[in-house]
Amino acid sequence: MNERIGQMKARVRAGEHRALRRKITVDVLSECEEEGLSWPWRAARLIRRQCEAEQVVIDPREKIVFTRTLPAVIPPIYKPEDWARLTAGRTLHELGPISNICADWGLVLSQGLLGRKSAAMAALQRFAGDKAAVEFLECAVETIDAVLALAARYAVAARRMGRPDLADILERTPAHAPRSFHAALQALRLLHAVVWLGGHYHVGLGRLDQYLWPYLKADLDSGRLDVPAAEELLAEFFIALNKDSDLYPGVQQGDNGQTITLGGVTRAGRDAVNDLTHMVLRVSRDLAMIDPKINLRITPQTDLDLLGLAAELTRKGLGFPQYSNDEVVIPGLVAHGYSLEDARDYAVAACWEFLIPGRGMDVVNIGAVSLPFAVDAGIRGGLAAGAGFDAILKITADDIARQVKILAEAYAQLLLPPAPYYSVLMTGCIERGQDLAQGAVYNNFGIHGAGAANAADALAAVKRLVFDEQRIPPNELLAALDADYAGHAELRRLLADQAPKVGNNDDQADRYLTALFDFLADACEHYGRTNRGGILRPGTGSAMYYVWLVRGHPNMREPVVGATAEGRKKGEMLSANLAPAPGAGVRGPISALQSFAKINYRRVCNGGPITMELSDTVFRDPESIRKVAMLVRAFAQIGCQQLQLNSLNVATLRDAQAHPEQHKNLIVRVWGWSGYFCELGPEYQEHIVARHLYACES
Amino acid sequence: MTTGIVFDIREFAVHDGPGIRTTVFLKGCPLHCSWCHNPEGQSSVPQVISGAGASRVAGVEYTAQALAAILNRQVAVLQANEGGVTFSGGEPLRQANFVAEVIDLLEEIHILLDTSGYGSESAMNLLLARVSMVFFDLKLIDREAHRHFTGCDNDCILRNLAVLGKSGVPFVVRVPLVPGVTDTDANLAAVAETVRGLTGLLRVDLLPYNKAAGGKYRAAGMEFKPCFDEARPLNINTGIFKKANLEVHVL
Ligand code: SF4
16 A cells, blocks of 8 residues: 555545535425426436535545535435325335445446436337336436536546546546546446435445456556556545445444455356456455455355455454355355346345345345244243144244244335436346336345344253253243243253354254244245245344344334343343354354354345454464465355454454544444444444454464 | 363364364373463363353363264365364373374374373374374473473473484474573573484474463462563574574464
8 A cells, every 4th residue: 555545545534525525405305396396306306416516526636536525414305294195104125215236337337327328318219108217217317417417527627627637537437438447436436426425325336346357457458557556546446435434324334335246257157256356355455444345255166365365354354355155145046036147246235135236126134033032932832832842943933934924014015216316327227217116127125034043042952951851841941031040040051051052063053043044934935926026035144133133123123032042131132143142152163164054045045144253363474364265265165155254352342442542443343344343332342342252372 | 982081172273283173172281381371271170160250161071982073073174174183282192092092083184283292102102103293392301490390300201202203293393482481592402402303393383472371270260370470571582493404483
């Protein structure tokens, strides 16, 4: 990282650019009302006015420009009472606007916005009689023109400031296809930032090493650019992505979905790793900032050099890259109706969910099924009725189905607001004459199966201690659960210590882990098609539910669970994603991987990583880093689906809790994303400190 | 059926030999090194370790079959990643029959013996016939100093080192650097002199003393009373080994 980039990073971390933000509110509503605009037109007008209200900022030290000057609040396009009427009886996904998908950036770059505009013009002729289609296409054109006008203002200013390099680029792109790597990054910066201006969030960047590679390769081949200069441009682009993190909505700051997915295979099935794949990893490692978040697609054959480079990035403690195993993910997607070509083209959403850039309008997280709640219902119901263990499993499966149904029914009423600009960036919306809100190629819903290890441990404990060994009478267990183990310390110890636990490659516990996900998959399959013509995709993630499911959260559809039979007291957190339950004794990462490899991922394809913390002492020397690379390869060899590997020093975290001012730059992985430790809520900080450390010190 | 007492099984032990390894820690050690960082490994019977809030029992009795079964479940993964199984301690020579039986029950895999060398010659030979590599701890060459700081003399250690040197099994000599005790130029020179010319010697590893060593004592219900000055700076003199034409690493 050269000095210019170092200073740029320091300026962004210090928040210098925030002084440029204006405290204005753009009024879009008045004109919408006066003109009596339709919803699509209001959405288009919003993009137009936001683009116009942006002030041009060209910092002489920057080669890639665009600095947001508008505040976080997105101007309303409806009066509250009208909005209430519009959305009455409907379900909005999170904040409302389309979020957490990935555009077809490669398509937009290669066609240029004018190429997209021609496509819209052609479609307008084809759909001449179709009022809705015509309106959508006119709105799409309106947003294209708005973005082009913004680019033109930047170009004029650049020319005036004596920056012909920038002016040349901005006069040509994003209207036309970029002629250089630099121009491609500049175009992407602008196109991407405007999506945020429209109120969308978790705006994914997809397979950047694929769609930008042709531009970089041409530059390198012709000698117009050398590798260090290319790295510098890439670094600058990455820094730019960090400028506005504080404006973006998320459960915790840092949860902003600016993810990149590297590697894997091409749509035709060939190895997709290229020099840019390596370059992104190097630049991300050297920069050590929270954005963009990196995913790396691998197979058991991925070479150790690439994995070693990735391990060096892990060593930075940013909590990425996150790995996914193509050999498991692609067949899973195909089994859920994705075409083989599209499945090979998958990228990773904000956290871990798999989606197809340009083609997926999947809502990948409509909520979580609380597996601990379902198991608790099974155990309490079964034991109270004096029934056998099979009855417990049956009640558990029924409760899982019940929870799935609640989520799916809520989303049967899903209302996605029109998104004319995002539609321009997708594959085929313009060509079909249909707004993205009406759907894309894939319109599936994802459901998390949260708290799996705790839930499986509870079943395993009851099976062994209540049924097989009969060391705990059913009534006593029920009484202990009701009392939150008060006065039942011995019984609690028995449940916690004397029963098999997930994470030890022990079938006595793992069989319930796989059973729970099979129940979830059964329930999703049984539900069938949704109103949007899609299916329900079960997954293994937990997101923030490892906290919410035990502590509750306003307006949450998911049930809250009290004390559970694996010896967990009320309020104690669950495992995040796929990890042994907090406090469960495990031998280390190999057995844990082997446990989680037993899940039938062909049926459970929404994503959700195995989460592991390695002590930072593991990364002391190159040989150990190579071993981390081998561990990642082992993850793929064993047949797991997704892995999130973190480097953690507990002493540092404790110190950061005590002296946050001294650890402003300390970054940690939270659930599917990374953020600054000191900016997290205390309960999230605690969970990170308490997470399993696979300590490997000699 | 032989049984043994194990105080920990730890996977992905990156500093316990080549590749991805799983280390079995055998409980019980005849030495009582003043700097020992595995105090729960010294006693040969299970004992309660009470940490903050929770307590656990260190020391589980396994039959050779049961332990081998656990290890065999991951042999393929270790094998595919240039690794294997390490037997450490405590002192594995002390449970040599058990260790040998476990090894005989394991599928084909790289085995590393991590030993203090303290044990009978027959125990040493029993295991040498079964292992692919040895980490041999060499602490002090001076007999009296050895007795003072570890509670035992080093006769059998030096004899087993010689046995190892003749066995043809590749090995690494590991020297824990304890300030003012093992890190003196005199001791390091004596170590270099002792190991020089032994066939199979791959290199010498120097392991700087870790101040966290005392951390586990209280939890194990023991008292940490080092008879050396913990704060004294270490003498990491690799030159002595280089001069003797020995490859040396500092871990
Ligand atoms: S030989 Fe090792 S285990 Fe035994 S007392 Fe010495 S340091 Fe501890």
